[in-house]
Amino acid sequence: MTLRDYWQVVVRRRWLVLAGVVATLAAALIMVAAQTPVYEAEAQLLVRSLPGDSVFQAQSASAANAARLIETEIRVLEGAPVEDRVRENLGVVGDLPDASGSAIKDTDVVRIRVRSGNAETAARLADAYMQAYIDVKREQNVNSLLDASAEVQKKVSELQEQIDAIDDQIDAVPTGGGSDAVATLTAQRQRLVDQQSVFKQRLDQIQVDASLQSGNAQPVRPAEVPTGPVEPTPLRTGLLALVVGLLLGLGAAFLIDYLDDTLNSPEDLERTAGGLAVLSVIPDTSPPDSRPLALSEPDNSAVETYRRLRTGLQFIALERPLTTIQVTSALPGEGKTNTAANLALIFAQAGKRVILVDADLRRPRIHHVFGIQASPGLTNGVLGEPLAPLMHPIAVGESTLQVLASGTIPGNPSEMLGSSRMRAVLAELQASADVVIIDSAPVLPVTDSVVLAGLVDAVVLVTEAHHTSRRELASAIETLNRVGAPLVGLVLNRLEAKRSPYGYGYGYGKTYGAETTTPETTKKSVLFGLLRGSR
CATH class of the missing domain: 3.40.50.300 (P-loop containing nucleotide triphosphate hydrolases)
Structure with a gap:
């Protein structure tokens, strides 16, 4: 079939094509009219992919892992602990709209999007998810530091017990005798004191870090109340329905034309x-x-x-x-x-x-x-x-x-x-x-x-x-x-x-004039019949 043949099929089945378009558009418009408006608010959060809350710890993490770390934090943001914290902060019982996170390209900034049937609620929830993430991360970091502090304190206490034991041994050496033994014990005690000093220094660092913890995150831009819904989108839905309806109508037209056994031309x-x-x-x-x-x-x-x-x-x-x-x-x-x-x-x-x-x-x-x-x-x-x-x-x-x-x-x-x-x-x-x-x-x-x-x-x-x-x-x-x-x-x-x-x-309007039957016109008419009849 040529393009002209395809076009003739479309013209011949134009009402079927039109019916497909109209039916699809009508269904799409009904769906749009029945759909509840959905609003989307967006807040932006800076997530430090490298340690940033310690004044003592070196920035030694590799920047090559930054993207993976950001994706990990997005999963945390979308997880149950953050949602539970939002529910606790807002005093809400029941389900909440989910938050979705996405990284802004080549940055450590994460978009937090929340959808709701109410524009103000969407903005409020986006900010609430951002704050809940910061709170959860701060608590997690502080708890980790406190656990580390307890371990270091335990080590300091163990070293102190060892120092006290050596002191008792030194006091037990007779006066004027056993100078070599005292020197050995004194050297052991000094090594323990040095070790304890390192652990005490580390304990002080952990305590300072705990007081500075911000969750490795901070707000960049709070959510604004959206001015219009993101769903439904009548124009986009209408255009999509138009394309789908046209394709369905054309498909039905060519199928029926293929199955049609009648003479159409x-x-x-x-x-x-x-x-x-x-x-x-x-x-x-x-x-x-x-x-x-x-x-x-x-x-x-x-x-x-x-x-x-x-x-x-x-x-x-x-x-x-x-x-x-x-x-x-x-x-x-x-x-x-x-x-x-x-x-x-x-x-x-x-x-x-x-x-x-x-x-x-x-x-x-x-x-x-x-x-x-x-x-x-x-x-x-x-x-x-x-x-x-x-x-x-x-x-x-x-x-x-x-x-x-x-x-x-x-x-x-x-x-x-x-x-x-x-x-x-x-x-x-x-x-x-x-x-x-x-x-x-x-x-x-x-x-x-x-x-x-x-x-x-x-x-x-x-x-x-x-x-x-x-x-x-x-x-x-x-x-x-x-x-x-x-x-x-x-x-x-x-x-x-x-x-x-x-x-x-022949392009001359509805009437052209009375037919003549002169020999010359008859001859031309017969020739015309030859051209048409021998097609």
């Missing part, structure tokens, strides 16, 4: 027909009254498509005689009667002697189209009555169209249409007319048209756009070919004007 007709010419594409145009369009509004531009059909048949007539032309369709309701009536009128307007015969002996409609009596008619002529009195003259400008209605519907239409007497009636009609147009029953439901096809010079098969399926058309063509019917071409009926490859009036 002249190209579909040509591909299915296997080389048969598309003689004309007739637009979906309703006449102003119950009469055929070529009679009620002969200057309408849509009538030009019937002239194109006549021209195509005239071109074929250059190679072989075409006096009797049968118009049929695959199934009922595809517009064969209307096509036959308008074609007969177009031939009559060109000055031809034309007889229109209603040979659809199942559901005859020609008499309804022209407002005449259905009986007597064709069946009466087949039974032996003279044909001339059975004719109904229809004035067509300066010419006259003779219409032969169906007559009384027989019980055996197929046998009557295939009889020798029917052959004689057609011969008599051919002798008194230049063109005999025969409206016959559909091909697939009954055999009437197949029987009649052996008695005519040409068969024109009418199809209806968006109604006749490819399978039905192929079956009708196969049925006619099986009996050697002179099938000369196809007509695509009731195609929307926008899809017609020929347009209306």
Whole structure:
């Protein structure tokens, strides 16, 4: 398929695409309208990834681990201890909105975001989470220092006990004797005193650090009350729904078009027909009254498509005689009667002697189209009555169209249409007319048209756009070919004007003027039929 083919599918299924877009947009708008507004507040917190609360400890941590340390602190911020502290600080019982943390790139600053259905509550909670994190971290650090202080104090006490024991040993040495022993004990005592001095110094450092602890964090920017909700977002939701709806609509359109077996364009007709010419594409145009369009509004531009059909048949007539032309369709309701009536009128307007015969002996409609009596008619002529009195003259400008209605519907239409007497009636009609147009029953439901096809010079098969399926058309063509019917071409009926490859009036508006039939224009018309009919 080309891009043009894809575009034609979109145009053909435009209402389905539009329905998908509208349905998705409507669902999105309903969802937005039903959604409770959500506000988001943000506070910013500086987290020292390297030790910073000790005046004695060297800054020895590697900066390469700073990012990992920041991520660790974000997990602490989002953890249960901080949330419990927020609940304790605010005196809240029950669940709280969660806080989410994220690091600002290339800094030690952490964003704290909290969402709530109330703007003031969101801002208050963001600040509360920030303060709770600082409190929890301070307590954790102080507790760690206190534990360390207790361990150091225990070591100092142990050393003091050892010093006291050595002092007792020195006091126990007799006066004037054992000077070597005293010197050894004194040296041991000095080593213990030196060790104790180091631990006391460390204890003093820990006590100072504990008094300076701030949790290795401090506020950078408190939360501001948000001015608008972050959810719902009607514009973004609407745009997303538009895209999704368009994709769904297009997907459904292409799926249905793929599954659709009906004829939707002249190209579909040509591909299915296997080389048969598309003689004309007739637009979906309703006449102003119950009469055929070529009679009620002969200057309408849509009538030009019937002239194109006549021209195509005239071109074929250059190679072989075409006096009797049968118009049929695959199934009922595809517009064969209307096509036959308008074609007969177009031939009559060109000055031809034309007889229109209603040979659809199942559901005859020609008499309804022209407002005449259905009986007597064709069946009466087949039974032996003279044909001339059975004719109904229809004035067509300066010419006259003779219409032969169906007559009384027989019980055996197929046998009557295939009889020798029917052959004689057609011969008599051919002798008194230049063109005999025969409206016959559909091909697939009954055999009437197949029987009649052996008695005519040409068969024109009418199809209806968006109604006749490819399978039905192929079956009708196969049925006619099986009996050697002179099938000369196809007509695509009731195609929307926008899809017609020929347009209306060739760009000259609704009407262009009366048709002329000079030899020169006829020659040009036949040439035009060659170009169109041999597509």
